[in-house]
């Protein structure tokens with residue numbers, strides 16, 4: 001467990017930028033105050049050596065919960081609720097299935113991932129840092145002017161982010177297009193998409209659901225972070241999605257329903273989704289908004305509010321207790 005050196009990071013960014021054929025992203029401001037330190041983690045390339053057992057992944061997810069709190073605290077803004085609900089899903093998905101690493105970010109045959117609920121991007125950045133794709137300490141530049149870690153995924157700032165999202169409802173259509181491209185090109189890669197429950201109310205979502213099934217895109221795997229909350233209130237009070245599984249089945253999707261904080265259940269559902277052919281796959285993952293920090297576990301309270309000093313300390317203490 002060690003931090004990567006400045007030299008390693010710069011080399012690493014150059015390698016990624018060269019592969020991707022883009023300019024090096026604007027360097028982050030190195031002189032900004034560091035209010036709290038990140039957990040030191042492995043350096044680049046270590047995905048290959050990472051312990052991928054389920055207990056180790058659970059621990060990683062909780063360590064990344066701390067990263068999320070620290071990022072949002074340092075930024076002074078952002079979305080803790082929908083990042084904390086998402087991190088268990090992303091941990092299993094990235095480390096066991098997407099397998100993103102510095103040497104495959106621009107591989108044309110890589111598995112694709114679209115974070116349709118773009119405001120949950122702190123969870124994605126935490127996972128990319130742990131995969132060695134971005135330097136871990138850069139996480140503290142989230143939302144800073146000139147940082148490549150924008151408040152919503154921005155492909156031009158960070159090519160490892162497959163799609164620029166944040167305007168809700170569009171990501172599933174993007175993923176659907178990627179899955180269709182793979183089929184047309186005869187490529188075996190999978191396309192994964194994570195969407196939100198409030199987001200699912202967007203009309204464009206349902207058009208993508210219709211067409212993915214019509215074109216039998218069994219290489220498309222969607223996970224719903226069903227945390228039951230959106231900005232305005234409990235999701236199903238605002239605009240009811242239920243009975244969601246029955247609706248999706250009627251749209252001709254392969255549907256599974258799981259506890260989105262059960263690492264084993266997430267893994268089993270993703271494995272099964274690889275095996276079933278002929279239909280696109282939808283995993284309804286029941287989650288808790290703000291999961292892991294008792295006072296943030298609420299459908300709306302912590303949707304878009306950064307913790308202050310005392311709240312960040314209290315949150316980190318709670319999560320650290322989960323690590324022992």
Ligand SMILES: Cc1ncc(C[n+]2csc(CCOP(=O)(O)OP(=O)(O)O)c2C)c(N)n1
Pocket residue numbers: 079081082083117119120166167168169195196197198199200225227229230231235289303
């Ligand atoms: C088209 C669009 N309308 C409104 C917003 C503002 N907005 C950001 S997050 C959010 C709520 C999303 O709820 P949900 O999809 O359930 O996300 P989560 O609970 O996972 O944070 C809204 C309305 C947006 N980003 N895009």
Ligand SMILES: [Mg+2]
Pocket residue numbers: 082196197198225226227228229230235
């Ligand atoms: Mg929600």
